[in-house]
Amino acid sequence: MxxxxxxxxxxxxxxxxxxxxxxxxxxxxxxxxxxxxxxxxxxxxxxxxxxxxxxxxxxxxxxxxxGPTLMGLHGPALPPTLGDILTELTVRTGYGTTLSRIEPDHLTVLDVRHGPERVVPGLPVGHRFPLQFPAGASVMPWRSAAEQNAWLATAPDADRRVASALLTLVRDRGVALFRPRTDDAGTVELLADLLGAMRTELGQPHLRTRALRRLAFLTSRPFTRAELDSDAELPLSYLAAPVFDTAGQAAYEVQLGPLRISTTKSERDDFSTATIDTAHALTCALTP
The missing domain is CATH 1.10.10.10 (Winged helix-like DNA-binding domain superfamily/Winged helix DNA-binding domain)
Structure with a gap:
């Protein structure tokens, strides 16, 4: 100074x-x-x-x-009640939540609330990164065809058909669900626990970023319609639902991150309902 x-x-x-x-x-x-x-x-x-x-x-x-008010200076001002709504979701489910603004070519983290079950050091408030599949999947069904095509083009060739089907599925269900890409879901849970345990020691930004990107990749396989309807116990990484602004645009995404090695259909349904309810409450707060 x-x-x-x-x-x-x-x-x-x-x-x-x-x-x-x-x-x-x-x-x-x-x-x-x-x-x-x-x-x-x-x-x-x-x-x-x-x-x-x-x-x-x-x-x-x-x-x-x-905090979210400062981040709101980069876009429309956000009501202070949004943080309380996110906290209610963490209390209801026991897991962390994130609110992000989704713009045509990037995503900005506006607020993060850690749950009591696991504290994973995710992207900090204010972090901005390119919008690429599967990030922003929950808002894309309500975006223009040009934005959808640009988003689909960011998916690897092997995921292009999956990404297209995901848009239809999310529009039908109102929420996107993701699971680990690897069959060894325990690896994802172990990495998440290690990141949580080392969050004060993992001080070098490039190491932290690499670890988080790896975790994001490992947890980003979209559920198929058949899997969502299945009674089988399945791993669950995270869920995301769209939040609409005063213009009726899906401008934000609320995300819930259980990072569970196994969930029943009933649990997945409960997580979906909680995420959709929160997205609706956030929309109501933004559009009084």
């Missing part, structure tokens, strides 16, 4: 927000204070105000990251 700032208190706020924006992992009060060379009491007071305004968010490990 510059001692020549005409308003040192304002400069401290800017420095804290800038530090959080530049750091992929949530930061503790101590880490923020040390990095910016300010008193911990000062950092705590500023973060409390930013948290109450939704500009930052504190996770279960007491680390801070950018």
């Amino acid at each position: 510059s001692d020549r700032s005409p308003s040192p208190p304002t400069r401290r706020v800017i420095d804290i927000v800038s530090a959080l924006a530049a750091t992929p992992e949530p930061m503790s009060v101590a880490a923020i204070a040390d990095r910016l060379d300010i008193a911990r009491a000062t950092a705590t007071a500023i973060l409390a105000e930013l948290d109450s305004a939704g500009w930052v968010r504190r996770d279960p490990s007491r680390g801070y990251g950018l």
Whole structure:
């Protein structure tokens, strides 16, 4: 922080927000204070105000990251109640949830809520990455033909037919469900647990990104219609449902991540209902 700032208190706020924006992992009060060379009491007071305004968010490990209100500055302002709705989904299911804005060529993470069952360090709030199959699958059935074709073109040749069928299935069911690509679902569960256990040690961003990308790839095989209707016990990675804006566009996606090695049809149905209910509640909050 510059001692020549005409308003040192304002400069401290800017420095804290800038530090959080530049750091992929949530930061503790101590880490923020040390990095910016300010008193911990000062950092705590500023973060409390930013948290109450939704500009930052504190996770279960007491680390801070950018909040949904700040992220809303890159698009339409988001109602503060959205976070509460996401929290209700984690309480209802026991698993983490994510809300993302889906634009024609990229996806931006707006809010993340960790569930008590497993804390996996996913993409941080504010992270933006290219929109490629299967990301954004839940909104694509309601997008233009041009956007659908562009999205389908990002799928590997081996997945192109699956991606096309997924659009029809999601429009019929209102939710997309994914399972591990490998038959060894235990590998996915082990990787998720390791990431959760190492979330404070996996400090090098490139290693964290590689691990998360690998986990995302391993968990991204869409369920087929026959599998969804099957009574068999099957692994379940995550679910996603569309959230609509005031213009009636499927502009957002809510995602639930059980990362379960085995689920019954009844459990899958319950997870689907919970995700769809949450998407509807988020839509109502966005379109009062």
